Amino acid sequence: MYLFLIKFQQVSHYQERTEKDCLNCGTIVEGLYCHKCGQENVVPKETFWGLLTHFVYDITHFDGKFFSTVKYLVSKPGFLSLEFIKGRRASYLHPIRMYVFTSAFFFVIFFTLYNAKTLVPSEKEKNTQQREKLLAAKENLQENFSTGLDSSERIASSKVILDLDRELAILDKKRGSLTEEPMIEYDSAKAEGLNFGKTSLNYKSVLAYKRMQLELPKDKRDGWIKKAFMTRILAAVEAGEKQGERAFVTGFINNLMHSFPKMLFVSLPLFALLLHLLYGRRKDLLYSDHAVFTIHLYCATFILLLWIFGLEYLYDISGWLIVEIVRLVSVFGIFHYLYKGMRRFYGQSRGKTIAKFLLLNMLSFFMMVLLLTIFTMISASQISPDGSH
Known part of the structure; x- marks a missing residue:
């Protein structure tokens, strides 16, 4: 059966060339694949049927790896990370590809279920x-x-x-x-007024801020970074006055929600750094090994959150109490998953793992609060006076 599968894979690929020089790098090939660059030594021209069968093979090959990876990812926390650092990688999807796929799928579902208009009703x-x-x-x-x-x-x-x-x-x-979207009267004369307070946040408009900057000596003016940030913040304030409270809040929340993928991506190397610091005595582990563990953790979290979203939807349409109980248990399951993953991947005693687990959660909480604060400020500054973002 194994030989048949190998033969099927070869047949489903392009026709092998009789020449033995690799078309990509020129190396003499011994077998079907070039040992230097990995390219197949096949005829460049191919029939439509050959192209179609090759496409089907690639899709099913990816699916087979994906589902086997998901199975171990969910059922055995830390196992895939151990397999990866031990060099056993061919049977599983690469962590980076797994992260890209699961995060993309997760945020498609997330933004479908939750958006600024539903969170901020009129x-x-x-x-x-x-x-x-x-x-x-x-x-x-x-x-x-x-x-x-x-x-x-x-x-x-x-x-x-x-x-x-x-x-x-x-x-x-x-x-x-009530109208569909009540508007607030915008007093342009008031907005153009100057307020020469002690802090630059007392300005009432972008125009007032720019005028004040021109009045100040060059050595007292804000730097270009602060100037750009203040301009965006004041523009956002003006946008809120022009459009009304709901329109401004909706734009702000929309910006913030679409910052979540970026925030998680930024948090990933920082979370890996926390693990690197907590397990600094493990000289056999590189920073990249902690990063692999973090990627697998994030992928599993995306899958568990999708499961929780599904339970929440099922509870909304059914009202079954058992569904709500399972959903609440699943929320705590995310933390249990982290603990089990740390226990298996790092191999330390239960006591040390619990202590580092608690410390890791505390440090990561402060890290996420800091990142959320930064991205909240960026989201507020990205709302333009016309309400777009």
Whole structure:
């Protein structure tokens, strides 16, 4: 069977050349592949059928590696990282390719489920949501009212129903006066005013900031980095005044959410550095080995988060309590995965692993808070006066 698979793979590739010089580097080839550059010694021209079968082989070969890698990645934390540093790599997907694939798939799902418009509802949407809650409460009270309540409970329920009716009337009146996106009056004369405070954050507009910079001596003016940052921040403030609170907040959250892939990518080498510092006495491990472990950890986290998103969606449509319990357990499962991975990959005792696990989580928390702060400031500065980003 093994020989048949080898033969099938060779047949599914291009036709082998009779000449033995590699077309890529000129090396004399002994066999089907060049031992110097790895290129197949095959005829450059190929039929459509040969091209199609080669494509199918590459896809199924990738799928086979991907699913076997995912199986070990999820079920045996730290195992793939150990395999990689031991040189056993041919049977599994490369960590970098695994990260690119899983992160891309994760963020496609993430941005589909969560976006700025759903996280920041308009006044009309808030009104509608509040009205639905009041109606549900009223229907529930009316249902209980007709089923076996004593006189005192009936009186109390009838008063609550009247209160709910008043609230609904107020909401309906407010709903009729709401536009889809209320705008805030923008006072351009006020925005152009100067406020010569002690700090540059007291400026009310980009124009005011630029005027003040021109008035200052050259040695007192802000550097180009601070000037660029202040210009973007003040432009964002003006955008908020022009568009209204929701439009500004929506643009800010949209920018911040789309910064998450970059933030995670930046955090990856920093997390690996924390591991390198915690296990500094392990001279047999290089920084790149810690990076491989971190990449596998991030890939597994993406997969576990997708599982959690799926459970959350299932709970929303079913309301089953068991689904919510499994979801909460899965959240803690991410931390359990990290502990088991550290235990297997680094091979230390349970006590040392727990101590380093707690320290790693504490340090990584501060690291993520710092990165979130930096990317939040960048997101705010990237909102232009016209509301685009």
